[in-house]
Amino acid sequence: MTDSGTAGPPPGSAADDDEVARLQAEIERLRQELPAGHGRRRGWWRPVVAGFLVAVVALLAPLSVLATWASGQIEDTDRYVATVGPLANDPDVQKAIAARAEQVIFSYLDLDTAIDDLAKALSDQGLPPRVAATLQTVSGPLANAIRSFVSDRILAFVKSDAFEQAWIEANRTAHAELVTALTGGGGGAVTVNKGAVSVNLAVVINTIKQQLSDAGFAIADRIPDVSASFTIVQSDNLDTVQTLLGVLDNLSAWLPVLGLGLLAVAVLLARDRRRMVLAAGIAVAASMLLLGATLNAIRPFYLNALPESASPAAAGAIYDQLVYFIRLALRGLLVVALTVAVVAWLSARRGSGAAARGALVRGIDTVRVRTSRAGLQTGRLGVVLGQYRSSFRVGIVAISALAYLAQDHPTGRTALVFVIVTGLLVLVLELLATPPQPATSAPGDTANP
DSSP states (O other), rough: OOOSSSOOTTOOHHHHHHHHHHHHHHHHHHHHHOTTTTTOOOTHHHHHHHHHHHHHHHHHHHHHHHHHHHHHHHHOHHHHHHEEEHGGGGHHHHHHHHHHHHHHHHOOOOOHHHHHHHHHHHHHTOOOOHHHHHHHHTTTHHHHHHHHHHHHHHHHTTTHHHHHHHHHHHHHHHHHHHHHHTTOOOOTEEEEETTEEEEEEEHHHHHHHHHHHHHHOOOGGGGGOOOEEEEEEEEEEEEHHHHHHHHHHHHTTTTTHHHHHHHHHHHHHHHSSHHHHHHHHHHHHHHHHHHHHHHHHHHHHHHHTSSSSOHHHHHHHHHHHHHHHHHHHHHHHHHHHHHHHHHHHHSSSSHHHHHHHHHHHHHHHHHHHHHHHTOOHHHHHHHHHHHHHHHHHHHHHHHHHHHHHSSSSSOOHHHHHHHHHHHHHHHHHHSSSSOOOOOOOOOTTTOOO
16 A cells, blocks of 8 residues: 655656756846855955045046037037027127127217218308208207117117128138137137137128118218127136136047046946946036036126126126037936936845835836736737847847937937937836746646555
8 A cells, every 4th residue: 555645756856856946046046136246345445446436437527528518619610600609699699799899880980070070061061050050959969860870770780690690600710710719829810818709890890881881871981991809708717718628628538438437447346336336326417416506606707707898698698608518418417327326226136226126117017917918918029028138128228328329419308318218118128028937837746645
């Protein structure tokens, strides 16, 4: 008779092999969950050196943004024109240029003297005394009317499309001289004198002069060819700015590479690489916020240092336009840095990040189960996506990163769009991928009584 109890599987049976395989798989899974280099990444110097490198990276990040901006303004004429071109449509800049043009034109047109001479000439032609006296009386209002006419013509011109086109073409032509001025030289259409960078307005003055002549204002022919200027930037520290721009232009190609290299070294040396990536993302994001705050803080100091003859409104508009692309670049890097920090936070094995990731996974599983019960199956595609899920994740992130880097001067909005699209693609991948099914016991593994 056989024992009525359940006999265990004989040694060397298929059940033992399956159990050994399962335990080995579990050990391998636990080993992969351990921190990289667990048990050997020791040494008090690791967090110190890695932290120092991250601090250097946080310092290099805003310098890289400024260097890229300086290089774009110095080496790329189209980028420079894109920077200063919109100033032609700024009302405060238009008023300032019109006021400067009026100042130059009226310095050569002594209207009061011209009208007095006209009244005297007419009187000499034998006009009745009453008419001559009346003409002398209205000479003042007539001069004011002519001034108003000239001012209206000047303002109408600086608000026209013709001025916008002339401004763009003048700045395109003057780009080489502006580069020389900003890096320490001068001359040509753009000059540097006593801490001021000025653009020659000769083309604008001559155009206004021709328009006045065409309108029948013959006295405008008295205006000679002049070399009037309009100040773009004025600062007592312009020499320092020139030196800084020159240095940043020379380092523009190396600073981003150096920053990424130091970041990679910091992550490799760190005891906990995930935490170091999280710290680096937060540090770079903080440096971008600091750069934006610095630009905002410099603005009032710059405006307060202007001479009384300058237009604060126009100077403020010019400052905002010059730093516009700096703000766009720092916003883009801010979004990228925060995204890296969030991903590192979600990849935590414990704590709030792990809890948030667990909630997200449970939500995805719930949606997947409900769609499956509703008859929506992914079939073979879901099996393939589930089997190579990690590879597909890496591919999506890599393609998105390359596409982002291929953008010409990406903005914060561009970075945010890329982050959202990448997140949605990963989410779709998780929803479509079929989770691996647990191994089931083969029939006959359990002995019969």
